[in-house]
């Protein structure tokens with residue numbers, strides 16, 4: 039079991055007071071403590087953004103990658119050592135902007151990775167430009183006359199792309215988020231957890247109050263996470279934002295049966311066993 | 323007609339439209355020559371399309387080492403009329419031309435020279451009821467018939483090549499081969515001025531640079547390979563993908579090259595030997611990843627197989643124009659390790675070497691190759707596998723007390739744990755960081771980390787292999803080159819030596835860190851130099867000048883996508899020596 043002390047680092051969080059990242063941080067740590075996992079068997083891969091700064095506040099095996107690219111790093115880690123539980127902590131700019139291709143491909147491949155996206159509808163770290171989830175008309179430094187594009191709908195995309203675990207949480211509801219993260223990590227496959235999060239400094243529209251007014255819980259309305267059509271219908275309703283598990287199924291994860299792995303994590307293969315003699319003979 | 327007899331010295335070409343099995347037929351000829359003990363080099367030209375266009379496959383085989391193709395053609399198989407026109411100038415009076423006169427009419431072409439040996443390819447295939455593609459086998463067998471090649475050796479080759487295919491296919495192929503062989507002997511047996519005869523020789527492989535890299539990497543413990551298809555790197559992907567189960571490796575065709583390099587870094591960080599490959603355009607996408615591997619000190623090998631640029635450029639043609647790009651790849655300052663193999667042996671050994679450097683110095687390592695090396699086959703004796711070393715550097719399977727991943731060390735390399743090791747925790751951080759890995763932008767720590775990382779390059783430089791001059795001592799001309807130009811340079815040097823010319827060769831295989839002192843010393847002792855490069859701007863000459871202060875004034879450059887022919891190098895050196903009056 040992982041304890042609170044195990045996760046503590048000497049670095050003090052650098053987020054703005056009132057930032058939703060605190061709630062997500064708390065939930066990530068609580069979820070790790072609730073998982074039945076050895077500390078050394080968990081790796082968290084972070085993106086670049088305020089969200090990714092969490093890498094300094096959670097002790098353990100971590101990898102802070104490039105902006106937009108934590109997902110393929112996580113997939114590489116998982117393919118190298120499938121014993122590990124691999125989690126990605128990142129932002130909406132990171133995932134749905136810079137790294138959208140990896141988001142879709144990760145879902146397609148159903149790599150056994152849990153993706154936690156801080157969805158604050160802005161680029162926090164670069165001082166508040168509109169992110170891909172910003173609403174049409176949203177004004178920011180990069181969109182002074184209002185965002186022209188419609189927002190990305192990560193939940194609908196994930197459901198449409200055969201996501202095997204698609205959920206949404208809210209930074210101001212850590213109890214629900216802990217459950218979602220635990221369920222996501224336990225799920226065998228690519229778990230998408232989009233987390234609504236307020237940016238206290240730059241997003242004056244989508245505040246905690248705003249999110250509270252615009253969200254409801256799927257379980258309160260008797261949603262069945264096996265029902266893909268219902269999941270999609272709820273996902274595309276952008277006036278009422280649902281939280282909870284939209285959809286889950288048992289589609290085989292990528293690393294279930296990778297040829298060449300022989301059921302043993304790659305990292306445990308004995309390299310001295312490599313022998314190309316027979317293969318070389320085929321070139322004769 | 324036959325004025326001379328050329329035994330075991332042949333330049334063969336097959337040409338025709340893309341999609342007609344020309345690549346397979348060419349390779350069969352290469353293997354046929356290798357099986358009777360000859361040295362073989364082959365070279366393919368094809369446009370970037372699947373059907374139509376003109377494909378050619380050129381094979382040179384001799385009983386002494388050959389490492390490049392030559393300009394003239396002794397035997398030509400033409401599978402369409404354009405082949406006769408396109409290659410008319412390469413033919414000599416006594417060159418043999420095999421084609422099907424039912425479909426090809428030399429009088430419609432500009433064909434001037436050569437001995438016409440029409441063979442009813444289509445009709446012979448029809449006699450056994452085989453598919454049209456078997457015309458290739460008939461044509462090849464016909465050529466072997468004229469060249470007095472031992473049919474039973476070819477029969478075995480066909481059997482080996484179609485191993486695993488249904489018995490019927492093998493038998494049919496052998497049947498049509500026999501027909502083509504007999505037909506040619508009956509009608510053209512008297513044109514026996516070119517012959518292929520078995521010689522005593524060790525068994526040799528016929529393989530490409532890409533295959534050699536794949537073999538070397540696997541033998542050196544490669545476990546993870548990711549790629550996105552891009553000519554001319556794709557055959558590494560195909561080769562390794564086919565070997566996944568047999569060699570216990572995981573191969574991932576990822577969504578793009580950015581993903582490829584990041585996956586490779588993730589796998590390297592997690593403790594497996596990881597490699598990726600691409601060509602210039604894909605490498606451009608990987609650039610940020612090169613930097614990431616450097617600052618997180620994650621091992622990864624990146625193979626950059628160059629083709630003609632810029633942009634999509636010449637997708638299926640060769641060029642060495644990414645040297646400066648590769649040397650400058652990735653933003654920021656960090657140690658750079660770059661290897662440039664010049665032939666299949668070096669490709670094999672450097673793949674293993676690169677994996678060792680990557681883990682020993684916990685760094686990205688780049689192997690720079692090109693289409694000419696990547697896709698040309700050459701004969702090579704099986705590699706001595708007992709000499710392959712796996713050096714994993716300071717890899718810890720147990721963490722010491724108070725472990726600090728990025729602790730300072732004299733050689734810049736800090737002991738490394740991997741996820742799964744109890745108490746070996748650390749953060750691999752793309753932000754500048756402290757000894758644990760936590761983000762840190764303090765001036766003192768920045769300087770220490772920067773110096774620690776850069777010391778790795780200096781540490782490696784002390785142990786790295788140094789270049790040497792090969793060829794004549796006291797040479798009148800020193801040829802300088804790198805990468806795949808090695809083959810045509812060495813072949814030209816063989817001819818020059820026969821003419822009594824004193825020439826030697828400086829090949830730069832380890833490009834970064836640059837062996838400046840050695841190169842400076844070697845060049846200081848030369849009389850005249852000739853820089854040979856497959857690019858417009860003489861990029862290596864520029865690097866040499868930057869690193870040694872020596873300017874190599876005379877250059878032989880080529881950037882039309884074609885490799886050098888030894889004739890071009892031979893001719894240039896001859897003129898230099900003539901002018902210099904050294905002969």
Ligand SMILES: Cc1ncc(C[n+]2csc(CCOP(=O)(O)OP(=O)(O)O)c2C)c(N)n1
Pocket residue numbers: 085086087088089090104105128129130131132133156158160161162163164169
């Ligand atoms: C390739 C690249 N482009 C741009 C940046 C600059 N950058 C850093 S963080 C960021 C956006 C962060 O937004 P998001 O992912 O939403 O995270 P947040 O800060 O809101 O948590 C950008 C654009 C970068 N680091 N790398």
Ligand code: SF4
Pocket residue numbers: 052053054056057058059088089158162163236237238239240
């Ligand atoms: S800028 Fe916004 S997202 Fe970033 S720490 Fe401050 S409140 Fe949080």
